[in-house]
Amino acid sequence: MSTIPGDLKYLPSHEWVRLEDDGETVTIGITHHAQDLLGDVVFVEMPEIGAEIVAGEEAGVVESVKAASDIFSPIAGTVTEVNEDLEDSPELVNSEPYDDGWFFKMKVSDTEELEGLMSPDAYKELCEAEEH
């Protein structure tokens, strides 16, 4: 069964978002359920640092043994950091999707956009519906 942390927000396309303590930076990754669907991850393509990302737009690509999949940014913002460890160790996306397997960080334009995202409960329902 997939794990779904209670302190994150989610997208129906299986990304997660965490608002950091500074109140304006978010960290983005893909969920346990997503990595399970993809299988072993072999490459991750990241956005450039400084890139202006529009909500709902493609911000990167994750390639697994099975398929290539776009990573969508849940909200608008400016990329401040990307997870360089994924260059040499893409398997972190499989083993620690919510921790060392994060993708990138953004300074968000408007934190209120987070309100529109899926709650852990709503995301859990979506995953269960997909599994049946």
Next chain:
Amino acid sequence: MGSKTVLHDEHQNSGAKIVDFGGWDMPLHYGSQIEEHHIVRQSAGMFDVSHMTIVDIQGAQSREFLRYLLANDVDKLKETGKALYSGMLDDNGGVIDDLIVYRMPQDYRVVVNCGTREKDLAWMEKQAKSFDVELNERPELAMIAIQGPEAIEKVKAVKAAQAELIGRLSVFQGLEDSNWMFCRTGYTGEDGLEVLVPEAEAAAFWKALVSEGVKPCGLGARDTLRLEAGMNLYGSDMDESVTPLQSAMAWTVSFTDDRDFIGKSALVAQKETGVPNKLVGLVLEARGVLRGHQKVIVDGFDDGEITSGTFSPTLGYSVALARVPSETGDTCLVEMRGKQIPVQVVRPPFVRNGQKVYK
């Protein structure tokens, strides 16, 4: 719900992710398919391939029947147990299936793919009407492929009474012992065995192999291993719409004058008019993964297509098989996610016995 092999409970107990494969519920992986891939290249892994179809060909004219049915010539099998890889073609030279035929002490045994079982059996039955032969399917035999540099030693340890027989096997030979059959064949590019085992004894054998340190591996690793080894997958790399000459299988066609076989005249005609395309290997050393159905662009000629593509765990980059125009040179472009990416054109295999081998 699909068909289940006799080892289904073993897979579930080992935490397998089960997927549908040609109507069968089969393990895709037991955690990480890349880890399973490396284990086969470095030590020993095993695959449940009980879904494959085993047919015994018996009767006074079994030799004549197979010489007519198959593009390769069973007369090449001089010794008992020797195996031959062949295409089974239709009248147009299209590939109905690829298979392995063993010369048994009396007659022959063929192993064909699971997804093609019905049409293969129907085709063989139809052709058999003109010969004094009988076809007997052997669904009561399970099949386990144990592959990797340590595979044979580990099977010998589990089947001590058969260790001498296993040690005698030459490459591409299979020998029987009390309803079991030990074959030095496989689909990974490593040394190893494919063991045909009576269903009632299969689970105990599987468990004994696990205790010996043989790691269960799924269809995911089986696919990356066979692709690195440059081996075709029926339904992806070839089917009825192409001939062996368009499928890097010319080496499996025996064109001797004294023998007619189904599809021969079509192949001879195709050779005369020119084979329009060929199956080659592609290598992308940069980042990205080549995948089936991506378009291949060759300057000045028709487009080609990737038939199978994957990330190669052994090489650390992507490789593929692709059907491209016969004139294709050393490089071409692949359309990946809207971009045209240059790739090398090579002659498979990509990996043999754990090492990079393509040029």
